[in-house]
Amino acid sequence: MRQGRLTAQGGLAGLMLTTALIATGVAAQDVTLTIESWRNDDLSIWQDQIIPAFEAANPGIKVEFTPSAPAEYNAVLNSKLDAGTAGDLITCRPFDASLALYDGGKLADLSGLAAMANFSDVAKSAWQTDDGAHTFCVPMASVIHGFIYNKDAFAELGIEVPATVDEFFAALDKIKEDGTYIPMAMGTNDQWEAATMGYNNIGPNYWKGEEGRRALIEGSQKLTDEPWVEPYRQLARWGAYLGDGFEAQTYPDSQNLFTLGRAAIYPAGSWEISGFNAQAEFEMGAFPPPVVNAGDNCYISDHTDIAIGLNAASPNAAAARTFLEWVGSAEFASLYANALPGFFSLNSAPVEMADPLAQEFVSWRGKCASTIRSTYQILSRGTPNLENETWNASANVIRGAETPEDAAARLQAGLASWYAPQK
Amino acid sequence: MASRSRLHVAVFLAPAVLVYTAVMIWPLFNTLRLSLYVEADGVRSFAGLANFATLFGDPRWSEAFWNALGNNFWFFVVHMLVQNPIGVALAAILSHPRLRFAALYRSAIFIPTILSFVIVGFAWKLILSPIWGIAPGILDAVGLKALFAPWLGREEYALTTLALISVWQFVGIPMMLIYAALLSIPEEILEAGEIDGITGWSAFWRIKLPLILPSIGIISILTFVGNFNAFDLIYAAQGALAGPDFSTDILGTFLYRTFFGFQLQLGDPHMGSAIATAMFAIILAGVCIYLFAIQTRMRRYQF
Numbered sequence: 001m002r003q004g005r006l007t008a009q010g011g012l013a014g015l016m017l018t019t020a021l022i023a024t025g026v027a028a029q030d031v032t033l034t035i036e037s038w039r040n041d042d043l044s045i046w047q048d049q050i051i052p053a054f055e056a057a058n059p060g061i062k063v064e065f066t067p068s069a070p071a072e073y074n075a076v077l078n079s080k081l082d083a084g085t086a087g088d089l090i091t092c093r094p095f096d097a098s099l100a101l102y103d104g105g106k107l108a109d110l111s112g113l114a115a116m117a118n119f120s121d122v123a124k125s126a127w128q129t130d131d132g133a134h135t136f137c138v139p140m141a142s143v144i145h146g147f148i149y150n151k152d153a154f155a156e157l158g159i160e161v162p163a164t165v166d167e168f169f170a171a172l173d174k175i176k177e178d179g180t181y182i183p184m185a186m187g188t189n190d191q192w193e194a195a196t197m198g199y200n201n202i203g204p205n206y207w208k209g210e211e212g213r214r215a216l217i218e219g220s221q222k223l224t225d226e227p228w229v230e231p232y233r234q235l236a237r238w239g240a241y242l243g244d245g246f247e248a249q250t251y252p253d254s255q256n257l258f259t260l261g262r263a264a265i266y267p268a269g270s271w272e273i274s275g276f277n278a279q280a281e282f283e284m285g286a287f288p289p290p291v292v293n294a295g296d297n298c299y300i301s302d303h304t305d306i307a308i309g310l311n312a313a314s315p316n317a318a319a320a321r322t323f324l325e326w327v328g329s330a331e332f333a334s335l336y337a338n339a340l341p342g343f344f345s346l347n348s349a350p351v352e353m354a355d356p357l358a359q360e361f362v363s364w365r366g367k368c369a370s371t372i373r374s375t376y377q378i379l380s381r382g383t384p385n386l387e388n389e390t391w392n393a394s395a396n397v398i399r400g401a402e403t404p405e406d407a408a409a410r411l412q413a414g415l416a417s418w419y420a421p422q423k
Numbered sequence: 424m425a426s427r428s429r430l431h432v433a434v435f436l437a438p439a440v441l442v443y444t445a446v447m448i449w450p451l452f453n454t455l456r457l458s459l460y461v462e463a464d465g466v467r468s469f470a471g472l473a474n475f476a477t478l479f480g481d482p483r484w485s486e487a488f489w490n491a492l493g494n495n496f497w498f499f500v501v502h503m504l505v506q507n508p509i510g511v512a513l514a515a516i517l518s519h520p521r522l523r524f525a526a527l528y529r530s531a532i533f534i535p536t537i538l539s540f541v542i543v544g545f546a547w548k549l550i551l552s553p554i555w556g557i558a559p560g561i562l563d564a565v566g567l568k569a570l571f572a573p574w575l576g577r578e579e580y581a582l583t584t585l586a587l588i589s590v591w592q593f594v595g596i597p598m599m600l601i602y603a604a605l606l607s608i609p610e611e612i613l614e615a616g617e618i619d620g621i622t623g624w625s626a627f628w629r630i631k632l633p634l635i636l637p638s639i640g641i642i643s644i645l646t647f648v649g650n651f652n653a654f655d656l657i658y659a660a661q662g663a664l665a666g667p668d669f670s671t672d673i674l675g676t677f678l679y680r681t682f683f684g685f686q687l688q689l690g691d692p693h694m695g696s697a698i699a700t701a702m703f704a705i706i707l708a709g710v711c712i713y714l715f716a717i718q719t720r721m722r723r724y725q726f
Contacts, residue, residue: 096687189576191666192686245553247576247667253554376687384483385688388664396668401578417483 031319032062034087035308036080038073045339053335054326061319081106081311088314089323092137092307094126095376101309102129102136108310111135113321115328122210122370123346126304130378137307138327141336141343142372144270144361145201145301151283153181153264161287165234168290172241175264183241185263186398187249194394195387197267198238200301200373202289203231209299209371217378219421223412224405232397232404239398247399255279269303270361273342277357286360288368302370304346337362382418389414455703458696467693474697488698490669491677492705494582498673499650501586502593507642509590510597511635515627517598518605529602533595540592544659547588551575575660578670585671589656593649597642604638605631637721644713651706654679674702 035046046065054063066087068076074097080086081101090107092098101107110116111134116124119139127137154161154171157178162168175183188194207213207227215221221228243249243257258266259279266272268286276284291298308327310320326332333345334352341355344362353359375387389411396402402410416422461470478484513532517525535543551558553573562571574584608631616622616630654675657665663685665672680688682695 096689187576189666190662191664243554245559245573245576248548248551248553248573249576250548253552257554380687383688383691385686387687388685391664391686392666392668395666399576399667401668414483 030060030062031316032064033089033316033320033323035063035065035089035091036073036077036087036311037065037067037091038070038093039091039306040067040069042340043067049339050332050335053331054323058322058326061322063323077101081313084313086311086313088311088316088320090137090309090311092127092309094304094307096381098127098137098307098309099129102134106312107136108312108314108317109134109136110138110310110321110324113138113324113328115325118328118330118347118349120346120348120370122302122372123304123348125372125377127307127309137309138324139304139307139346140327141306141340142302142304142346143342144344144364145197145303146268146270146286146288146361146364147201148258148266148268148272148276148284148286148357150181150258150261150264150280151285153261153282154285156180157264161285162290163287164294165290165292169237172265176241181261182243182257182263184238184265184267185254185258186238186242186267187246187251187254188395188398189248189253190251191391191395193251193254193267194235194398195375195391196373197269198235198398199231199390199394200303200375201267202234203228203374204299204301204371205289205291205296206230207374208297209369213371213374213377216374217421219419222422223415224408229404229408232393232407235394235397236400236404239400242398270342270344270358273355273357273361274340277341277355284357286357288364298364298368299371300364300368301373302344302365303372303376306343379415379419382415384414384417386411386415451703454696454699457693458700460693462691462693470693474694475701477694478697478701484694487669487672487677488701491672491674494671495651495653495673497582498586498589498653499647501583502590502646502650503643505587506590506594507597507639507646510594510642511601511639513594513598514601514605515631517602529598532598535592536595538592540655541659543588543592544656548575548660551584576667578667581661581667582671585656585660588660589653592656596645597639600638600642601635604635608634633722637718640713640718640721644710647709647713648706651702651709674698674705678702 043065051063051065055061064087074093077086077090078101081090086106090101092101092107098107102109115138116135121132123139123142124135125132127139128135149161153159153175157174157180159171159174160167162171172183175181186193186197204212207216207221212221212227216223216228223229239246243263249257254263254266255272255275257263259276261280261282288298288300308324310317310324314320328347330347330349330351333347333349337343337345337351337353337358338355341353341358342361344358344365345351351362353362373387375390380387393402393407393411397404397407412422458474459469459471460467461473462468478488513528516522517529519525522528550556551574553559553571559568559571562568572580574580612630612634613626616626621629651674653673657671657673657676658679661671661676663676663680665676678695678698679685681698682690682692684690
């Protein structure tokens with residue numbers, strides 16, 4: 001069985017090689033790079049905007065974008081890499097999925113790329129070895145958390161955009177008292193919003209972003225410490241401001257409630273921007289997670305989501321590196337961020353974006369410190385899985401089914417059961 | 424006689440045996456085998472019963488397992504107490520000779536059975552949705568709005584709600600089986616009873632019910648196997664995390680999360696196989712109890 005399949009693949013590879021040889025014969029110096037990706041939604045953006053821009057600047061290198069379905073990407077990519085048929089450039093998932101590929105020798109070390117200097121340490125953290133010594137993918141984009149609000153509703157009720165926690169709850173009280181709008185659109189049915197748009201959205205202000213996240217990984221802070229419990233106490237207060245029956249409200253329900261203008265505030269990730277722009281008929285604004293006291297340093301979850309790396313077995317490594325240098329440039333950053341509002345370039349060079357809501361989100365990078373979701377790096381490698389447990393705990397806390405302290409103690413016990421630095 | 428070749432028996436059995444072995448028996452035993460291994464650093468090694476020791480010994484795993492088993496048991500109890508009695512009652516009503524439009528009712532009640540779980544889960548989620556659903560509106564129209572709750576989102580109701588949705592979907596099956604059994608009861612027996620003064624309800628309890636008991640037994644065991652293998656409805660309605668707070672987690676969803684992984688949790692085929700093996704053992708035990716303890720004692724009547 002296995003033998004037969006391998007032979008068939010060998011034959012296919014041979015056929016492709018022949019095709020490549022013929023192609024070489026026609027245009028002596030052209031190299032074709034193939035990109036593996038799960039972003040099939042972005043096919044037209046790559047074909048119509050990004051690739052032509054690169055090809056115009058780099059004659060002799062052709063690029064093909066060949067995405068597969070998101071849910072199948074990891075499996076398809078792994079089998080292609082094993083069989084030696086994967087493309088030259090590999091779109092990288094953040095953290096462990098790509099790290100495993102690098103450790104398995106499938107992705108090349110890109111630490112030496114000049115463009116890497118254009119990215120901050122946080123931006124690179126999702127595609128580095130645990131010690132940060134080797135980077136194996138060029139960061140492309142991140143998503144930022146915050147709150148999107150209905151500007152019309154705020155104007156109607158005379159509410160200022162809240163900057164502190166007290167102002168935030170005062171605004172929610174006012175909306176609730178008025179009764180026209182549901183104060184906040186979120187449900188606990190699907191659980192992940194509670195963790196992603198709840199806990200990891202407001203949390204960085206309490207655990208001081210990277211400082212707390214790294215301390216947790218090193219084991220010098222625990223999930224039962226005040227900075228990690230306080231966000232749960234805040235979430236526990238949210239329940240009173242969510243719509244009727246929020247326990248059974250799903251993620252699409254929340255999106256629709258907000259874009260139909262029935263809710264005033266939406267705890268958001270920036271990936272919602274294009275969808276909301278298309279759906280909502282009122283003006284939207286955004287504000288970062290509120291801080292405890294006016295003037296406090298603020299922190300935002302600027303979560304690294306997508307990057308691109310080099311197949312270690314690629315025969316066109318030199319051309320691929322040229323492409324990767326370009327992906328790390330300001331030109332690419334501007335192209336990509338404008339084509340996909342809400343997916344923000346991780347490049348340190350400032351990017352001009354046309355979309356006002358996207359501009360608002362990205363402006364927080366200037367005044368707040370960026371961090372990533374606390375559970376994604378290293379801490380979700382074991383069983384019980386900290387990310388999945390955080391979904392459950394956040395939803396429980398909002399529903400009032402578990403106290404913040406109990407939830408934190410449970411997560412800490414779970415983490416300590418397999419993660420040595422927390423034992 | 425003994426010398427006559429029996430080769431044709433083997434030939435005729437072969438296709439069925441081969442197909443069944445390839446798609447059922449071999450995967451089954453391979454799953455059982457897989458549960459005895461562990462994988463560390465990409466190397467699979469034999470570990471004996473270590474996975475089972477973890478499943479039942481580790482407090483976290485065993486808590487999840489017993490929670491899932493308990494939920495599964497409740498899921499089964501609801502079916503036995505609601506689905507099967509309603510199925511029997513519907514069959515008794517349908518088999519009444521003077522009922523009009525019996526065929527229409529029969530089809531209407533049976534149709535949900537052929538719907539996909541995904542459609543049923545999604546449709547009921549919408550019906551019960553506190554935001555867009557028609558359930559709050561209907562209750563409001565009859566002045567019972569206060570009775571409405573976001574049932575699928577409350578720990579204390581979610582599992583029962585899902586079990587009742589499943590009952591709604593599958594009540595047609597016991598109805599059909601019992602209906603067929605009732606139709607096969609010869610008129611003479613009922614007439615003989617009538618002569619002895621047994622009519623109406625009393626005829627049902629004293630004559631028909633004892634005669635359809637074997638069918639009820641078969642339905643019970645089908646319900647048992649179906650419920651302990653259930654997965655689709657919970658997954659379609661509540662997702663793999665079987666919220667709220669694992670209150671709707673049954674063995675099927677627990678197996679799925681473990682075997683295939685979920686979100687950042689990577690799949691563990693070996694632990695998953697251990698859960699699958701435990702499920703297999705539970706179902707096997709249930710079926711054996713039925714076959715040896717109940718079915719052999721059941722009295723059968725020859726007409």
